[in-house]
Amino acid sequence: MSSAEVHSTAIVAPGARLGNGVKVGPFCIVGRNVVLHDRVELVSHVSIDGHTEIGADTQVYPFASIGHKPQDLKYHGEASRLVIGERCTIRESVTINPGTENGGMLTKIGNDCLIMACAHVAHDAIIGNNVIMANYVGIAGHCQIGDNVIFGGTCVIHQFTRIGAHAFIGAQSMVDGDVIPYGMAVGNRATLTGLNLIGLKRRKFDREAIHQLRAAYRQIFASEGTLRERVEDAAELFKNDALVQEVVAFIAAASDRPILLPRNGNAAE
CATH class of the missing domain: 2.160.10.10 (Hexapeptide repeat proteins)
Structure with a gap:
C-alpha cells in the first residue's frame, strides 16, 4: 500500500x-x-x-x-x-x-x-x-542538452540544437547553433566565446586536462583551413585525450544545426 x-x-x-x-x-x-x-x-x-x-x-x-x-x-x-x-x-x-x-x-x-x-x-x-x-x-x-549544462536567465534555444556537456550559456542569449562540450556561448545571435573555464575549475577538472582543452580549442577554431580540416588535425594531435575527443566527436556528428563558431571563426567547409 x-x-x-x-x-x-x-x-x-x-x-x-x-x-x-x-x-x-x-x-x-x-x-x-x-x-x-x-x-x-x-x-x-x-x-x-x-x-x-x-x-x-x-x-x-x-x-x-x-x-x-x-x-x-x-x-x-x-x-x-x-x-x-x-x-x-x-x-x-x-x-x-x-x-x-x-x-x-x-x-x-x-x-x-x-x-x-x-x-x-x-x-x-x-x-x-x-x-x-x-x-x-x-x-x-x-533539443539535446548534455550533462552539467548551465543556462543563464531568459535564454532561448532554437529547435534541434545540441548543447554539449559542461557548456555555459550566458543570460539573454538566443542560441541557434550547436554549442561544443565545455564551451561558452553568449549573445543574440549567440557566438562561441571560449571554454567554460570557471565551470571546469569548479567541477575540479585537472589543470592539465583544461590546458589540453584550451590548446585543442585554439587548434579547432584557428583561422587557417576549413573547420573540417582543423577538426581532423585536432583528432590526430590529441588522439589520447578523452575530453578533446569528446569535442571532436560532437562536431563530427550529424546535426540539423551548424556548429556555433567564435565571432571571428572560419565557417568555411
Whole structure:
C-alpha cells in the first residue's frame, strides 16, 4: 500500500500511481496515466497529465504545468511520454511537454536538475543530468542538452540544437547553433566565446586536462583551413585525450544545426 499524502482539495485520477511518501498538496491535479515515484512532492496548484513519470525525491512548485499536450500543430493525440528524473527541482510556472510522433515520442529530463520559475521544455527535448535552467529559459523542441549544462536567465534555444556537456550559456542569449562540450556561448545571435573555464575549475577538472582543452580549442577554431580540416588535425594531435575527443566527436556528428563558431571563426567547409 502506498503511504502517499493527498490534500483534500487535490484531485488524483483513478489509475495514477503514487509511490511511498508522495505528497500531493492543495489544489493539485494528477492525471490517470501519471506515475509519481517515492517522495515526490507537489507543493500546491500543480497540474500533471499525460503519460508522465516523475522520479523519486523530485519537488514541483505551484502552477507548474507538466505533461500536457505539446505546443506542436503536428501532434494528434499520440500517447507520447514525459520522463523526469530523480531529485529534480521544478519551480513555479514551469511548463514541460511530452514528446511527439515526429520526434521519438519522448521528452526526457535527467537527475538532479534545477528548472527555475517560468522556464519551458518543449516536446522531444532530451535533457541530461545536473542541468540548471535559470528563470524564463526556453528550450525548443527536439533539443539535446548534455550533462552539467548551465543556462543563464531568459535564454532561448532554437529547435534541434545540441548543447554539449559542461557548456555555459550566458543570460539573454538566443542560441541557434550547436554549442561544443565545455564551451561558452553568449549573445543574440549567440557566438562561441571560449571554454567554460570557471565551470571546469569548479567541477575540479585537472589543470592539465583544461590546458589540453584550451590548446585543442585554439587548434579547432584557428583561422587557417576549413573547420573540417582543423577538426581532423585536432583528432590526430590529441588522439589520447578523452575530453578533446569528446569535442571532436560532437562536431563530427550529424546535426540539423551548424556548429556555433567564435565571432571571428572560419565557417568555411
